[in-house]
Amino acid sequence: MTVPESDPTQGARKTDPPSPVHPAPRSSARMLELVFPKDLNGHGTAFGGFVLSQMDKAASMAAIRHCQGNVVTARMEAVDFHLPIRRGDAVALEAEVIHTGRTSMRVKVDVFRETLATGQQELATSGVFVFVAVDDQGRPRPIERQEQSNHL
Numbered sequence: 001m002t003v004p005e006s007d008p009t010q011g012a013r014k015t016d017p018p019s020p021v022h023p024a025p026r027s028s029a030r031m032l033e034l035v036f037p038k039d040l041n042g043h044g045t046a047f048g049g050f051v052l053s054q055m056d057k058a059a060s061m062a063a064i065r066h067c068q069g070n071v072v073t074a075r076m077e078a079v080d081f082h083l084p085i086r087r088g089d090a091v092a093l094e095a096e097v098i099h100t101g102r103t104s105m106r107v108k109v110d111v112f113r114e115t116l117a118t119g120q121q122e123l124a125t126s127g128v129f130v131f132v133a134v135d136d137q138g139r140p141r142p143i144e145r146q147e148q149s150n151h152l
């Protein structure tokens with residue numbers, strides 16, 4: 001059946017282009033990275049500093065989304081390396097703001113090693129990062145309350 005163009009009750013027409021603007025998650029971020037030879041340590045597994053930098057990147061994006069402005073990393077805490085990440089693995093990161101203070105945010109980050117060919121993921125590293133919302137001069141800036149935040 002052809003939906004008449006003039007009848008808005010019939011929903012989107014087949015020819016309508018998808019809406020180009022979508023709201024991003026408010027307090028979380030996901031990333032997928034590949035492990036290359038330059039990211040390896042002497043044992044042939046991912047260098048810890050590489051994993052930490054990816055965690056910092058994912059966590060900072062969750063924090064920026066949450067406070068809607070610039071942030072700096074204040075602290076990395078409770079980082080546990082559970083499993084080695086191997087050459088050729090993909091690294092899937094999930095970051096989420098779990099607590100908000102006046103100007104600071106605690107962000108939990110889980111890192112999964114993924115075999116792309118099979119799609120299997122295993123928790124390889126986890127940690128909590130603290131970010132501080134800052135103004136243009138790099139001074140701590142109060143975070144406005146979010147109406148739809150996760151677990152806060």
Ligand SMILES: CC(C)(COP(=O)(O)OP(=O)(O)OC[C@H]1O[C@@H](n2cnc3c(N)ncnc32)[C@H](O)[C@@H]1OP(=O)(O)O)[C@@H](O)C(=O)NCCC(=O)NCCS
Pocket residue numbers: 071072073074075100101102103104105130132134138139140
């Ligand atoms: C993080 C920074 C902005 C804090 O500035 P400050 O003047 O010491 O700030 P305050 O003492 O007023 O603390 C501000 C908030 O940060 C928190 N905070 C500051 N240092 C912290 C730390 N090491 N660990 C956890 N939280 C910390 C405070 O608890 C406070 O939280 P709240 O407002 O939610 O209660 C400042 O120390 C800084 O610029 N550090 C360098 C950041 C950096 O270069 N990071 C790496 C690259 S991004």
